[in-house]
Amino acid sequence: MNIAIIGTGYVGLVSGVCYAKLGHRVVCVDKDPEKIAVLNSGGIPIYEPGLKEMAAESRLAGHLVFTTDLAFAVRRSDIIMLAVGTPPLPSGEANLAYIDQAAIEIAEAMNGYKIVVVKSTVPVGTNERLAKLMRSRTIMRFDSVSLPEFLREGSAVEDTLRPDRIIVGAECEGAAEQMIRLHEPLTEQIIVTDIRSAEMIKYASNAFLATKISFINEIANICEKVGADVTKVAEGMGYDKRIGPSFLKAGIGYGGSCFPKDTRALIQIAGHVDYEFKLLRSVVEVNQDQRFNVIRKLEAIFGSELPGKTIGVWGLAFKPNTDDVRDSPALEIIRHLVDRGVKAKAYDPIALPNFRAIFGKEGVEWCNKAEEAAQGADALILLTEWDEFAGVDLARLQRVLKQPILIDGRNMFKEEHLAGTDFAYYSVGRPSLS
Ligand code: NAD
Numbered sequence: 001m002n003i004a005i006i007g008t009g010y011v012g013l014v015s016g017v018c019y020a021k022l023g024h025r026v027v028c029v030d031k032d033p034e035k036i037a038v039l040n041s042g043g044i045p046i047y048e049p050g051l052k053e054m055a056a057e058s059r060l061a062g063h064l065v066f067t068t069d070l071a072f073a074v075r076r077s078d079i080i081m082l083a084v085g086t087p088p089l090p091s092g093e094a095n096l097a098y099i100d101q102a103a104i105e106i107a108e109a110m111n112g113y114k115i116v117v118v119k120s121t122v123p124v125g126t127n128e129r130l131a132k133l134m135r136s137r138t139i140m141r142f143d144s145v146s147l148p149e150f151l152r153e154g155s156a157v158e159d160t161l162r163p164d165r166i167i168v169g170a171e172c173e174g175a176a177e178q179m180i181r182l183h184e185p186l187t188e189q190i191i192v193t194d195i196r197s198a199e200m201i202k203y204a205s206n207a208f209l210a211t212k213i214s215f216i217n218e219i220a221n222i223c224e225k226v227g228a229d230v231t232k233v234a235e236g237m238g239y240d241k242r243i244g245p246s247f248l249k250a251g252i253g254y255g256g257s258c259f260p261k262d263t264r265a266l267i268q269i270a271g272h273v274d275y276e277f278k279l280l281r282s283v284v285e286v287n288q289d290q291r292f293n294v295i296r297k298l299e300a301i302f303g304s305e306l307p308g309k310t311i312g313v314w315g316l317a318f319k320p321n322t323d324d325v326r327d328s329p330a331l332e333i334i335r336h337l338v339d340r341g342v343k344a345k346a347y348d349p350i351a352l353p354n355f356r357a358i359f360g361k362e363g364v365e366w367c368n369k370a371e372e373a374a375q376g377a378d379a380l381i382l383l384t385e386w387d388e389f390a391g392v393d394l395a396r397l398q399r400v401l402k403q404p405i406l407i408d409g410r411n412m413f414k415e416e417h418l419a420g421t422d423f424a425y426y427s428v429g430r431p432s433l434s
Helices: 011-021 033-040 051-060 070-075 097-109 125-135 155-159 173-182 196-227 230-238 259-273 280-291 291-305 329-339 351-359 370-374 394-398
Strands: 002-006 027-031 064-067 079-080 113-120 143-145 166-170 190-193 311-315 342-347 364-366 379-382 405-408 424-426
Touching: 002 011, 002 070, 002 097, 002 113, 011 027, 011 051, 011 064, 011 155, 011 405, 027 070, 027 311, 033 064, 051 064, 051 311, 079 097, 097 125, 113 125, 113 173, 113 196, 155 291, 155 351, 155 364, 166 173, 166 196, 190 196, 196 259, 196 280, 259 280, 259 424, 291 329, 291 379, 291 424, 311 329, 311 370, 329 342, 329 351, 329 379, 342 351, 342 370, 351 364, 370 394
Parallel strands: 002 027, 002 079, 027 064, 079 113, 113 143, 166 190, 311 342, 311 379, 342 364, 379 405, 405 424
Antiparallel strands: 143 166
């Protein structure tokens, strides 16, 4: 099938590469000429395991093309997918300006019947509104499909080619059938619903996952006070099939470009129909507060001496295996520390350039190696659980730190890792070791 994907970011690029892998002819469009130039020269503007090699294969086979020319892509395709960003407005609502603009451009370029698919995360009713907007700009026939995206950054290729489910929201049977053809051989995972339900499934899923995270973080906070170990509690809970083991990892809370934005957007969506989503409001509040868990620990250790201390920071991305730093907890934590007069030394294996570009403050020494960030620091805080950190020699780490204090915001280390060292070790929801 001939597909155009509008918006070549994390979602659009991964989808484009994976649809090409499934044998379709894909044109990926972006309005950012630099991004397209990088892609056309064989590069990949984001870090996503496995993506570069797969993109190169499909480009070579002539199945995958990158362009800034939206009209060209629309004219040669039967299926047009929208994967542009829907970032949050200050109110928390999704900013639909990019998707509206792209829909108008698509309508104006249409040269015959098309299926217009929305992959971006959009509030319930947006597909209908976009269809109206497009009908005011074209006389060509088209059908709308909502195809919400569930990939996780860091394992996006795997998630796309081995999805738990594919939700197809369609009112027209023919369009739904085309979506089934498009996803062969993954058809067993497809669930067809109406468009509004598909739009809601995306928000409800992210809100539920965020709820699980905030829930276990609150349990962790209580564990710290009662002397229980949240990792054992989560494991014990997870054996219950009704609960399940995933998303029960306590830490410094969720971040990234989806959960924070989608939870706030769903609160707004509910508010617009006079419904106060009290549970989700609390989930967001708990998550916001959880970022300060490591700061509270630093305060407890250093008291009024905290300003002027040097703190090493390991991990800046909102989670491992991605260079995405949008709404990463590390941003707020390090900004707060710097404002308190702390000198931060920061390191991340992949995300440092992106982080540095948006950090916007002085007071951080950017380090090229993990050990460099720990060198001479009064304490080390771990904010992203990159594999690289799991493999460090803790005895050596202890020697480079000024004081052997490790605050593990992701519960990466176990007691046995620390055996034979003098670390004062603090984690989230587990007894401290010293
Ligand atoms: P992104 O910011 O990485 O990419 C969006 C791209 O769209 C940018 O490259 C931008 O230049 C381009 N763009 C904007 N307007 C355009 C236009 N008119 N024509 C051509 N290109 C245009 O965003 P993303 O992270 O890929 O997210 C896209 C959507 O998917 C969002 O709605 C997001 O909520 C949703 N989503 C994201 C993820 C994720 O993990 N990133 C997962 C599931 C769903």
